Amino acid sequence: MSGLLFLAALAALVPLFSVLGYVIWNGAGYLNWDFFSKLPKPVGETGGGMANALAGTCTLVATASLIGVPWGIAAGVFLSEYGDGKLGTVVRFATDMLASVPSIVIGLFVYTLVVVPMGGFSAMAGGVALAIIMIPIVARSTEEIVRLVPVHIREAGLALGVSRWKVILRIVLRGCVSGITTGVMLAVARVAGETAPLLLTSLNNQYWNLGVTGPIASLPVQIYSYAISPFDEWHGLAWAGALLLVLMVFVVNVLARLVFGTGGSGRD
Amino acid sequence: MTAQNSNSAVLQIRQLDAWFGQQHAVHGVSLEIEAKTVTAIIGPSGCGKSTFIRCLNRLHEEVPSARASGQVWLENQDIYASDVDPVRIRRKIGMVFQKPNPFPAMSIFDNVAAGLKLSGIRRRSVLREVVERSLRNAALWEEVKDKLTAPGTSLSGGQQQRLCIARALAVQPPVLLMDEPTSALDPISTAKIEELIQGLKREVTIVIVTHNMQQAARISDKTAFFLMGDLVEYGDTSTVFTVPKEERTERYITGKFG
Numbered sequence: 011m012s013g014l015l016f017l018a019a020l021a022a023l024v025p026l027f028s029v030l031g032y033v034i035w036n037g038a039g040y041l042n043w044d045f046f047s048k049l050p051k052p053v054g055e056t057g058g059g060m061a062n063a064l065a066g067t068c069t070l071v072a073t074a075s076l077i078g079v080p081w082g083i084a085a086g087v088f089l090s091e092y093g094d095g096k097l098g099t100v101v102r103f104a105t106d107m108l109a110s111v112p113s114i115v116i117g118l119f120v121y122t123l124v125v126v127p128m129g130g131f132s133a134m135a136g137g138v139a140l141a142i143i144m145i146p147i148v149a150r151s152t153e154e155i156v157r158l159v160p161v162h163i164r165e166a167g168l169a170l171g172v173s174r175w176k177v178i179l180r181i182v183l184r185g186c187v188s189g190i191t192t193g194v195m196l197a198v199a200r201v202a203g204e205t206a207p208l209l210l211t212s213l214n215n216q217y218w219n220l221g222v223t224g225p226i227a228s229l230p231v232q233i234y235s236y237a238i239s240p241f242d243e244w245h246g247l248a249w250a251g252a253l254l255l256v257l258m259v260f261v262v263n264v265l266a267r268l269v270f271g272t273g274g275s276g277r278d
Numbered sequence: 279m280t281a282q283n284s285n286s287a288v289l290q291i292r293q294l295d296a297w298f299g300q301q302h303a304v305h306g307v308s309l310e311i312e313a314k315t316v317t318a319i320i321g322p323s324g325c326g327k328s329t330f331i332r333c334l335n336r337l338h339e340e341v342p343s344a345r346a347s348g349q350v351w352l353e354n355q356d357i358y359a360s361d362v363d364p365v366r367i368r369r370k371i372g373m374v375f376q377k378p379n380p381f382p383a384m385s386i387f388d389n390v391a392a393g394l395k396l397s398g399i400r401r402r403s404v405l406r407e408v409v410e411r412s413l414r415n416a417a418l419w420e421e422v423k424d425k426l427t428a429p430g431t432s433l434s435g436g437q438q439q440r441l442c443i444a445r446a447l448a449v450q451p452p453v454l455l456m457d458e459p460t461s462a463l464d465p466i467s468t469a470k471i472e473e474l475i476q477g478l479k480r481e482v483t484i485v486i487v488t489h490n491m492q493q494a495a496r497i498s499d500k501t502a503f504f505l506m507g508d509l510v511e512y513g514d515t516s517t518v519f520t521v522p523k524e525e526r527t528e529r530y531i532t533g534k535f536g
Contacts, residue, residue, distance in 0.1 A: 094342065162379045166442070169337055170393040170449060171369030180396055185382030 033256055037249030045250055050216050050232070056243060060251050062218050063232040066133070069220070070212060070228055071202055073137025078144035079194055085145065086152025086190075091178055093153070102153075109146035116142050117207030125211060133219065133226035136212025140201040147200060151193025155186045188269050195266035199259045205230035229255050288313040288483045289334065289453060294348035296329050296338055303329045305507045306348070311453075311500075316475060316484045318498035318515065320491060322530065326507040327487045331455045334485065335371040336364035352453070369397070372446035376458040378438035380430030380445075386413075386422050389430040389441055393449040408448050415481075416444035417474050436467025443474065447482070454478070456486040460493065472497050491531055495519050503527045 044059045051058030089102055116139050124135040159182045167177035183190070213225040214235060229251050236248035289311035296304035304326045311317050319327040332338040333346045336357060349356045357367045380389050388395070390409045399405065409426070413419040418440040422433070430441055439459060446454060456475075460468040475484060475497050488494050494501055494515065501518040503511045503526075511518060511527045522528045529535055 159382070160379070162375055162377055163381060165337060165340070166373075166375060166379045166381065166445075167392075167396075168340055168365075169335060169368055169373035169375075170396070170445065171365055171367075172393070172396045173365050176396050181381050181384075181392070184384065187383065 030256065033249060033253045036246070037251075037253035040246040040250035041253060045247070045254075049218070050247075052216075053241070058247070060227075060229065060232055060247065060254075062215065063227040063229045063251065064254070066212070066215070066219065066227040067202060067229045069133050069222065069226060070136045070140060070208070071198055073133060073222055074140030074144055074201055075194070075198060077137060078141030078197070079148055081141070082145045082148025082194075082197070083152050083190060085149035086193075087156055087178060087183070089149065089153040090156035105146045105149050108142070109150070112206075113139075113143060113204055114206040114210070117210035120207065121210045128223075131211060131213035131225040133212050133222040133224070136208050136226065136228070137222065139207035139211045140204060143201050143204060143207070144197040147197040148190075148193055151196065152186075152190050155189030155193065156182060158189075159185055192266045192270040195262050195269065199262040199266070202262070203230055203255055203259055205234055209234075286313050287311060288352065289485075290349075290351040291334070292349040292351070294330070294333055294346065294350065296326070296333050296346040297344065298329075298341070299343040303507055304333065304346075307504075307509045309502060309509060309512055311483060311485060313452075313483050314479055314481075315499040316479050316486060316497055317500040317502065318494035319485065319487045319502050319504060320489070320494050320530075321504035321510075322535070323489065324506075325504040327504045328457050330504065331373075331457060331485055331487050334453075334455055335368050335373055337368070337373065339364070369393070369449050370451050371453045371455060372449065372451035373455045373457065374439070374442050374446055374459045377462050378435055378442055380433070380438050380441050382431060384430055385427045386430050386433070386441060387426040390444045390448050392445060397449075409444075412444040412448040413441075415447050415478065416440045417470065417477075418444055434467075436463050436470060439463060439467065439471060440474065443471070447478075451482070453483045453485070456484060458487050458489060461489065468493075491519075503530065505530070 044057055046059060046064065047061050048057065048059035049062055050060065085101065085105065089098055089105075092098060093102060120135050120139040120142070124138050125131055128135065163185070164177055164182060167181045168174065172181070208228055208231050212228060212231070214231045215225045215227040219226045233248045233251040233255070236244040236251070239245070287310040291307060291309045291311070294304060294307045295302065307330060319331060321327045329338055334350060336346075338344050338346050347358070349358055351357075352367070352370060355362065357364075381392060384392065387409055390412050391405045394405060394408060410419060410423075413422060418437060421437060422428075422441075430438065433441060439462075443459075460471050463471070472493065475486070478484060486494075486498065498515045500513065501515040502509055503518065503522075503524075505526055511522055511524045513523070518527060519531055522531065
């Protein structure tokens with residue numbers, strides 16, 4: 011029986027390692043300094059890199075975090091502290107629904123909400139779309155972590171003559187910093203690789219764009235457009251981009267685990 | 279507002295009732311707590327003694343579906359009057375809980391300073407002075423003075439409980455409520471806290487809930503015996519434990535039930 015389980019576990023790991031191996035095999039050769047420092051070259055010229063896409067992904071994730079993280083944490087704290095009533099049930103259900111909405115639908119939604127009124131594709135629109143994906147992830151992980159703080163810690167704060175709000179913000183959340191950070195990092199890792207909503211919001215850009223008002227390049231979209239191109243060199247660059255994306259997500263995941271492992275996760 | 283404080287009573291409880299939902303946990307209790315004494319609340323589990331003292335700092339009502347009614351007079355003010363903010367009341371009536379509960383992710387210093395810091399006092403010199411005085415009053419200073427930046431949760435159980443006492447004392451409440459403060463501690467830590475209580479009563483009025491009758495007899499000046507939500511008997515500890523007026527009290531303290 012245990013042999014069978016071992017085989018099943020091994021089978022579950024095979025896809026992960028074959029994806030990793032395949033991406034490294036195909037992409038490692040193109041992952042050089044040019045890749046990180048140069049703009050994409052026009053069709054017909056060799057060389058070039060994805061510097062703008064890398065910066066774009068950072069801009070998009072930062073914009074999304076600025077919008078999504080405060081909302082997500084606020085929603086999570088609400089669910090944990092006041093979420094036992096009817097409103098809490100509704101909010102929790104809505105959060106779960108939001109978490110399972112296909113990301114292309116969120117892209118369409120933001121297209122009509124931001125892209126059309128702004129008159130064009132923009133990093134801002136992409137950030138909003140990714141933020142909407144982040145909110146439920148951050149909210150539910152925050153809720154779970156804050157709920158772990160025992161009632162008697164809250165009561166100790168109240169008994170000192172501290173208002174409920176201050177007890178939550180200054181005492182309860184203080185013990186949850188590492189747990190909430192972990193949730194935020196997992197959300198970042200999740201949205202860093204999102205492609206579908208970006209096609210409808212931030213589109214792509216062959217040049218530098220450091221603002222948030224114009225279309226912006228991003229690793230996933232650049233990978234997509236290179237991968238469907240007919241040129242071998244672009245295919246190679248797409249593989250390198252894929253490798254970089256996988257590595258980024260991997261590093262963020264590992265960091266998240268390390269942060270959570272340092273304790274102070276709300277346990278007393 | 280006149281003559282509410284005619285005698286030495288610091289807390290006057292009048293017709294206090296408390297409920298959890300439909301369950302009537304405390305039945306119309308009236309009691310006067312004298313200043314700078316230790317009053318022990320004893321009784322079997324579920325008799326309403328914890329609920330009773332949680333009403334004295336309006337903490338009871340923070341539990342969902344819990345409510346209380348009646349009057350509790352402190353310094354010529356009914357803390358259950360409609361215009362009273364429970365947050366302000368709790369600064370005057372401190373509380374120590376059954377399980378030591380230092381704030382997580384806070385140093386020993388910050389735990390003691392928390393009450394002041396969160397009410398807006400930031401001057402480092404003031405905080406340092408208050409932290410040292412409170413830790414000395416809680417008989418913990420000598421043990422922690424070299425590691426004030428260590429996490430509060432790194433201390434032993436007995437030390438954590440004294441840290442919680444220091445934290446409560448830091449805001450200088452005239453009244454300190456203690457809800458079975460030694461029931462989670464070993465005998466040596468318990469003895470330390472009992473000794474501490476004897477010293478503290480020079481400054482603070484203490485109301486302590488205990489399920490340990492020997493402890494009540496050792497440390498208290500007055501004893502109140504609760505049974506099924508009723509205050510059965512209240513008087514000098516020496517009287518309650520030697521010549522109780524009520525037969526139910528006698529049966530409880532001689533170990534016939536409970």
